[in-house]
Amino acid sequence: MRIGLFDSGIGGLTVLHQALKFLPQEDYLFYADTAHVPYGEKTKEEVREYILNAVDFIAKHNIKALVIACNTATSIVIEELRSRYDFPILGIEPAVKPAIEQSEGKQKKVLVLATRLTLQEKKYHDLVHRIDHGEIVNSLPLPGLVQFAESFEFDEKKIIPYLNQELSRFNLQQYGTVVLGCTHFPYFENSLKKIFPEDVDFISGSIGTARHLKRILEHKGQVNQGSGDIIFFKSGVKVEDTCTLDNYHRLFKLLDEL
Numbered sequence: 719m720r721i722g723l724f725d726s727g728i729g730g731l732t733v734l735h736q737a738l739k740f741l742p743q744e745d746y747l748f749y750a751d752t753a754h755v756p757y758g759e760k761t762k763e764e765v766r767e768y769i770l771n772a773v774d775f776i777a778k779h780n781i782k783a784l785v786i787a788c789n790t791a792t793s794i795v796i797e798e799l800r801s802r803y804d805f806p807i808l809g810i811e812p813a814v815k816p817a818i819e820q821s822e823g824k825q826k827k828v829l830v831l832a833t834r835l836t837l838q839e840k841k842y843h844d845l846v847h848r849i850d851h852g853e854i855v856n857s858l859p860l861p862g863l864v865q866f867a868e869s870f871e872f873d874e875k876k877i878i879p880y881l882n883q884e885l886s887r888f889n890l891q892q893y894g895t896v897v898l899g900c901t902h903f904p905y906f907e908n909s910l911k912k913i914f915p916e917d918v919d920f921i922s923g924s925i926g927t928a929r930h931l932k933r934i935l936e937h938k939g940q941v942n943q944g945s946g947d948i949i950f951f952k953s954g955v956k957v958e959d960t961c962t963l964d965n966y967h968r969l970f971k972l973l974d975e976l
Contacts, residue, residue, distance in 0.1 A: 719782040719943065720745045721931070724772055727755035727868050729902030730787030731966060733810065735973045736928035737785070738946065741935070745944030749776050753953035756864040757790045758833020758900070765835065769795050775954050777803055782940050785931060786810065787901055789832055789923070793839040806934050810923040812842065812899030815849050820919055826894025827854045833900050834859040856893075860884055860903070867902040870965055872972070877909045890914050898922040905969065907976050 721741070723734050727750050734748055754760070754768045769791050776784060783806045786792045786799070792809030800807050817828045828850075836842055837857050846855050862880050866872070896918055898904050907920050935941045950957035950966065957963060 719780050719940070720747045720949075721935075722747045722749065722776045722779070722781040722784040723787045724749045724751070724769070724776060724784065724791065725786075725788040725901060726751050726757040726768075726791065727864070727902065728752075728966070728969060729864070729867060729900060730785075731969050732901050732904045732922070732973060733785060733787035733924045733927055734948070735970055736924045737931060740928045740932045741941065742946050743942040743944055744935075745947045747776060747779055747781060747949050747951070749951045751953050752868070755868055756833065756861060757788065758835045758859070758864060759861055760835070762794055762835065762839075765790065766795050766798075769799075772953075773799055773803075775951075777805075781805060782938075782943075783808065783931060783934060785927060787924075787927070789836045789899055789901065790839075793836050793841040806938075808927055808931055808934070810901065810927045811845065812836070812897045813921045813923045813926065814845055814855060814897060817895040817897045817919075817921055818849060818852075818854065820921075821854060821894035822852065824894035824917075827856060827892045828895050828897060829888065829893045830855060830857040830897040830899045831860050831863075831903055832857065832897075833861060833864065836899060856888070857899075858884065858888070860900070863906055864900065864902045867905050870968075872905060874909050874912070877906060878912060881906075881909060881913050885913060890918075893918055895919045895921060904976065905972060 751772050757765045786809045796809040812830050821828045
């Protein structure tokens with residue numbers, strides 16, 4: 719049985735990268751809905767339909783757990799998915815709580831970077847309202863980073879001007895922690911580090927999600943049942959061309975170097 723991971727695009731590979739560290743002796747199915755990426759700029763109703771169709775497809779492949787490796791998808795449909803299927807379904811959400819804990823110690827603010835749809839959702843606003851007692855959390859959508867990632871564009875000569883423009887209205891000296899609230903964003907951590915002060919921490923939810931996945935499988939007695947084999951799908955079509963697979967491995971190497 720495989721572990722399924724779903725994302726709107728290649729952002730979910732950042733979660734798979736962490737899962738492979740915690741659970742190297744598992745087999746995986748990774749599904750990127752590239753026909754409909756980016757989700758963050760579409761309507762909630764459109765995105766919900768895309769996700770339900772994709773998960774119906776994934777569920778037919780004998781999976782023992784599913785990770786929704788997409789903050790936007792998690793915020794929209796995670797509870798509905800859990801009511802439909804009997805295997806564990808994990809989501810990912812912006813790591814606001816640990817960010818607040820880190821920044822309060824520095825007497826600094828938190829900046830959450832995510833997609834527009836994630837930041838608009840009630841799930842996100844409820845999370846911030848519940849834990850941001852000092853009102854230190856600000857947020858900013860960065861849809862361009864999703865587009866850059868999906869185009870495999872990581873040239874800092876293009877990335878950094880975009881980031882400088884989007885962040886120009888913020889006093890970056892005020893922030894102690896930046897939350898990478900979209901799974902596409904860790905690819906750009908080095909570029910972000912060149913813009914923010916040196917003492918700023920960058921965190922995402924990928925490590926916590928991978929750790930939680932391991933705990934669930936250990937509790938069910940279902941760990942170490944594979945060999946690290948991965949099959950990839952793009953919107954229901956199995957990925958077999960070497961160019962795309964090479965690009966995926968290039969992204970894993972990029973994440974190894976962060």
